[in-house]
Amino acid sequence: MQIADAQLASRSDLKPRWRSLLFVPAILDRFFERAIDAKPDAIIIDLEDSIPIEQKEFARRQVRETAAVLRRAGADVLVRINRPLSLAVRDIEASIGADVCAIMVPKAGGAYHLKLLCEVIDEIENGCGIPGRTKIVPLVEDAEAVCRLKEIAEGERVVAIACGDEDLAANLGCAPESQTLVSVKHQLVLAAGAAGCQPLGLIGTITEYRDLDRFRAAARSSCAAGLTGSLCIHPSQVTIANKEFAPSQEAVEWALRVIARADDAQRMGQAVTSLDGKMIDQPVVRRAREILQFHIKDERGGAYPCLSVCV
Numbered sequence: 663m664q665i666a667d668a669q670l671a672s673r674s675d676l677k678p679r680w681r682s683l684l685f686v687p688a689i690l691d692r693f694f695e696r697a698i699d700a701k702p703d704a705i706i707i708d709l710e711d712s713i714p715i716e717q718k719e720f721a722r723r724q725v726r727e728t729a730a731v732l733r734r735a736g737a738d739v740l741v742r743i744n745r746p747l748s749l750a751v752r753d754i755e756a757s758i759g760a761d762v763c764a765i766m767v768p769k770a771g772g773a774y775h776l777k778l779l780c781e782v783i784d785e786i787e788n789g790c791g792i793p794g795r796t797k798i799v800p801l802v803e804d805a806e807a808v809c810r811l812k813e814i815a816e817g818e819r820v821v822a823i824a825c826g827d828e829d830l831a832a833n834l835g836c837a838p839e840s841q842t843l844v845s846v847k848h849q850l851v852l853a854a855g856a857a858g859c860q861p862l863g864l865i866g867t868i869t870e871y872r873d874l875d876r877f878r879a880a881a882r883s884s885c886a887a888g889l890t891g892s893l894c895i896h897p898s899q900v901t902i903a904n905k906e907f908a909p910s911q912e913a914v915e916w917a918l919r920v921i922a923r924a925d926d927a928q929r930m931g932q933a934v935t936s937l938d939g940k941m942i943d944q945p946v947v948r949r950a951r952e953i954l955q956f957h958i959k960d961e962r963g964g965a966y967p968c969l970s971v972c973v
Contacts (some may be wrong), residue, residue: 700897770800
């Protein structure tokens with residue numbers, strides 16, 4: 663589906679709804695087929711932690727071909743770049759194109775850092791004739807970034823924000839499952855809500871991929887806390903994230919009843935009504951409509967496509 667320039671200019675039209683984002687190292691071809699079969703909403707081609715420094719250049723050369731394959735398979739494609747600017751610029755140059763819809767920025771440093779990367783993206787996109795296509799997903803991975811959550815979430819091109827749990831825990835001297843990181847994720851939900859971008863993350867850890875019951879419980883509690891999707895490091899986590907971060911059947915049925923009752927009230931000239939002994943006003947109706955919006959996307963496409971950016 664094509665998007666008009668005016669729509670691209672509106673941030674409200676650029677909200678992704680990724681339930682699952684699966685990391686795959688750029689140089690390990692054998693992992694890509696498994697990643698596709700898992701059916702994540704997005705696949706993150708990793709150029710950072712999983713790639714040894716001596717293989718960075720080789721990994722960059724794989725990005726465009728790999729992104730094209732993944733996109734044809736139906737996944738949104740992101741690329742996680744490296745933090746040092748000398749590496750980041752080369753990573754972005756190798757990644758920008760029709761098949762990559764977002765750059766994941768590790769150790770986001772604040773508004774100035776993101777603005778600098780946006781200038782690089784602007785220049786490359788203009789040269790390719792695709793201005794405005796590539797979005798940004800910052801990773802919050804140190805105490806300074808936590809203090810700058812608001813400005814990071816409000817950054818140009820930012821459509822989602824997440825915590826890099828292991829790096830952040832190491833920086834803060836706490837465990838990834840600690841209440842310290844739980845409090846950061848609550849702040850992240852608030853910052854993302856104010857900025858109009860998607861809060862990603864797990865109240866727990868994604869590293870223990872063999873304990874799927876634990877991952878399921880963490881995804882469920884994370885969704886209840888306002889997080890809307892999770893990063894995944896193993897294909898087995900994807901199905902769980904897709905289910906737990908999607909509206910439940912009970913939620914869909916509730917939303918349908920709310921909309922029906924609100925429509926009846928509107929026909930009778932009433933702004934407020936009730937359902938099952940609870941007040942139904944505009945905020946409740948808005949929440950019901952959002953539940954149905956994402957349910958319909960899932961029913962039609964099996965995923966929540968990113969922004970229709972990859973057109």
